[in-house]
Amino acid sequence: MAGNICRCGTYQRVRAAIHSAANQVMKGQTTRGKA
Amino acid sequence: MNAQVQPSLPDVDESLRELIRDMESGGAVTTFRAVKLDRRGFLKLTGLAGGGLVLGFSMSRESEAAASAAGGEFAPNAFLRIARNGSILIYNKGPEIGQGIKTAFPLIIAEELDAKWSDVKVEQAPVNPAVYGRQSAGGSRSIPDSWDQLRRAGAVARQMLIAAAAAQWKVPAAECTTADSVVMHGHRKAAYGALAARAATQPVPDAATVKLKERKDYRLLGKWYSGVDNRAIVTGQPLFGIDQKLPDMKYAVYQRCPATGGKVRSANLDEIKRLPGVRDAFVIEGNGKATEVMPGVAIIADTTWSAFEARKQLKVDWDDSAASKDSWTALARRAAELAKLPAGELPVANVGSVDAALAGSAKTVSGLYTYPFVAHAPLEPQNCTAWKHDGIVEFWSPTQTADRAIELVAGALGITPDKVKINQTRVGGGFGRRLMNDYMCEAGAIAQRIDVPVKLTWTREQDMAHDFFRPGGFHSLTGGIDAQGKLVAWRNHFITVTQDGKSPSSGAGWAGNQFPGLNLPNYQLTQTLLPIRTPTGPWRAPGSCAVAWVIQSFLHEMAVAAGRDHRDFLLEVMGAPRLLEGGLNTGRAADVIKLACEKAGWGRELPAGHGMGLAFHFSHAGHIAEVAEVSVDGERRVRLHRMVVAGDIGPIVNMSGAMNQCEGAVVDGFSTMLGLEITMENGLIEQSNFHQYPLLRMAQHPRVEVHFIQSDNPPTGVGEPALPPVAPAICNAIFAATGKRVRTLPLTREGFTA
Numbered sequence: 100m101a102g103n104i105c106r107c108g109t110y111q112r113v114r115a116a117i118h119s120a121a122n123q124v125m126k127g128q129t130t131r132g133k134a
Numbered sequence: 135m136n137a138q139v140q141p142s143l144p145d146v147d148e149s150l151r152e153l154i155r156d157m158e159s160g161g162a163v164t165t166f167r168a169v170k171l172d173r174r175g176f177l178k179l180t181g182l183a184g185g186g187l188v189l190g191f192s193m194s195r196e197s198e199a200a201a202s203a204a205g206g207e208f209a210p211n212a213f214l215r216i217a218r219n220g221s222i223l224i225y226n227k228g229p230e231i232g233q234g235i236k237t238a239f240p241l242i243i244a245e246e247l248d249a250k251w252s253d254v255k256v257e258q259a260p261v262n263p264a265v266y267g268r269q270s271a272g273g274s275r276s277i278p279d280s281w282d283q284l285r286r287a288g289a290v291a292r293q294m295l296i297a298a299a300a301a302q303w304k305v306p307a308a309e310c311t312t313a314d315s316v317v318m319h320g321h322r323k324a325a326y327g328a329l330a331a332r333a334a335t336q337p338v339p340d341a342a343t344v345k346l347k348e349r350k351d352y353r354l355l356g357k358w359y360s361g362v363d364n365r366a367i368v369t370g371q372p373l374f375g376i377d378q379k380l381p382d383m384k385y386a387v388y389q390r391c392p393a394t395g396g397k398v399r400s401a402n403l404d405e406i407k408r409l410p411g412v413r414d415a416f417v418i419e420g421n422g423k424a425t426e427v428m429p430g431v432a433i434i435a436d437t438t439w440s441a442f443e444a445r446k447q448l449k450v451d452w453d454d455s456a457a458s459k460d461s462w463t464a465l466a467r468r469a470a471e472l473a474k475l476p477a478g479e480l481p482v483a484n485v486g487s488v489d490a491a492l493a494g495s496a497k498t499v500s501g502l503y504t505y506p507f508v509a510h511a512p513l514e515p516q517n518c519t520a521w522k523h524d525g526i527v528e529f530w531s532p533t534q535t536a537d538r539a540i541e542l543v544a545g546a547l548g549i550t551p552d553k554v555k556i557n558q559t560r561v562g563g564g565f566g567r568r569l570m571n572d573y574m575c576e577a578g579a580i581a582q583r584i585d586v587p588v589k590l591t592w593t594r595e596q597d598m599a600h601d602f603f604r605p606g607g608f609h610s611l612t613g614g615i616d617a618q619g620k621l622v623a624w625r626n627h628f629i630t631v632t633q634d635g636k637s638p639s640s641g642a643g644w645a646g647n648q649f650p651g652l653n654l655p656n657y658q659l660t661q662t663l664l665p666i667r668t669p670t671g672p673w674r675a676p677g678s679c680a681v682a683w684v685i686q687s688f689l690h691e692m693a694v695a696a697g698r699d700h701r702d703f704l705l706e707v708m709g710a711p712r713l714l715e716g717g718l719n720t721g722r723a724a725d726v727i728k729l730a731c732e733k734a735g736w737g738r739e740l741p742a743g744h745g746m747g748l749a750f751h752f753s754h755a756g757h758i759a760e761v762a763e764v765s766v767d768g769e770r771r772v773r774l775h776r777m778v779v780a781g782d783i784g785p786i787v788n789m790s791g792a793m794n795q796c797e798g799a800v801v802d803g804f805s806t807m808l809g810l811e812i813t814m815e816n817g818l819i820e821q822s823n824f825h826q827y828p829l830l831r832m833a834q835h836p837r838v839e840v841h842f843i844q845s846d847n848p849p850t851g852v853g854e855p856a857l858p859p860v861a862p863a864i865c866n867a868i869f870a871a872t873g874k875r876v877r878t879l880p881l882t883r884e885g886f887t888a
Contacts, residue, residue, distance in 0.1 A: 106513045107232050108801025110835035
């Protein structure tokens, strides 16, 4: 994500979303995680 | 001063100044601007809405609601419609520029309606200020200006639903209650959908006297809501201006003179017209107003690609004899000379006797503060779709000022306002840039030449070259402290820019009643005006976005000189709790200053190389204090670890939205003060794209914590007020960490890096 610009400055939430998605994948809670 | 005489754009700048005045009006007081609608207004609205869409009535005593009740729907006013199946459609009247108004406005209506939020669907309202009142997003005024109007729109509907249920059950209306889209009485319950048809036949109560909820009874407001468009955004739905597509649409580019004020002598139009995909190319004389249509060359093509490629082949012979020759280095050099004068030629404010107080001070400090021009740089470049058809010109526009655009565009095109129809799209970033509608006027002018819809798209480079920049400025300050360490005198010679030679350019002024003008026994503010041609305009928290840095940094300088704790010193200057002219409430200010310090752990031990900095600013009716924690390493790399924001903006509508605005303001403020500047030489803007205008990236973003003091004070918007304290809090923290005082922005000018 380092190359992306968010002009409205939502980096904190984007980062939180990445962690949230990563955790779900780890726990097998997403389709991809289960596959 | 012997200002170079240049042709100016005074009328343009006056309209921008008026816009800023409008945005800043009622800084402390909420005004109710609901518009009553008569039958003619109703017909006008439904005519505009077209396509069989029946919106209903605005808030009117006239009991005509039955006319809109076709199909058993309940449409008590132009803001909402309840269907038989219980679904509630709410129209968002304001421009959604990423600030979250498309979620916040419907929440306010839903709260007073006592609706279940999951029953609500939101659509963008037609642009019709005669029905909706203000339809602009600027000055953080959306919430305060519409708060009462929207609450009453919801409350009127709720009262009619109760009346319908009471009539059905033959019970007194006063004994009925509501919650989650249901009216209740004893054991009886009726869903809003089931009551819709009957509610539509009830008399419409007077919106001005309808009962509103108290804050303690809110069920929806103040909680955390995702944006109503979030799913559509993350799945790439065409919501934005630049996404618009219409049948048979063509695509246009418009080349203006790179230096403001230049005219077209000639261009290789015949050659351009022969290029693949090009339909037409022509010169537009324009009316010479930067806010409307400047002279240039338009190219219409089958695709955006063809149009952009053709533009690369365009050769224009510009007559730049009357164009801008502005030079930032010349401005800065002249300002440095003028800064030696204790006062400018134009008095702005004078309290007590500054000269005598400085002469009698135990200690004085002087400094020259300099900040640059900056660009708005929204990620969606300016664009607009226009279509001349059936005697009107119809627009699909990502504008912040849909209401004002009607008359502006009509005037620029020489048609009457009733021949202009505007559709509001989502806006990919405003920051003040889209308060101006120059790209709309250009699209309208181009659309006059073709009988199909045409979309004008600017390139990133054009967007950066033809902005209405936040003006740069220079403040020469001297402050005095008495023997007890109290701040007793403040003198500011503000060297700023002007278009007309008489008053500061749009966004370049500073009022005498701004802090600390009314907080000190001796205060003097004077101005000197330097003429420029480069268009300037409102940029997120106009004036405050730059001057708060000067004031709150210099105040810290004085605290340091006095050997005092910054927090205590700031609270002392704020003084006893009272409401000052201009809206600053010193009690609310003190409360947020104390809260920010408490949450940040003000005064605690920090690791080596770390420092903490405090700043407060009041703007747009919002009281905000911030504490930054930074570290600076041996290579002068600045890292912002944490920013604590404490704000009092009245009651919160959407907690997620309000926090998001503060988080974004911190990133924007940090980004801008760290490394952004626009410079110009010989009238040409020197930065063209993000490689020269490096917006903050994810790796540098700080942790932001936001705390609100919720009160019954009138609510205000928070798109702007959290930005001004960012730069001074960071610079004060840099001083705490390094002992180095930053008096020039961006930080890169002082040798710092990210």
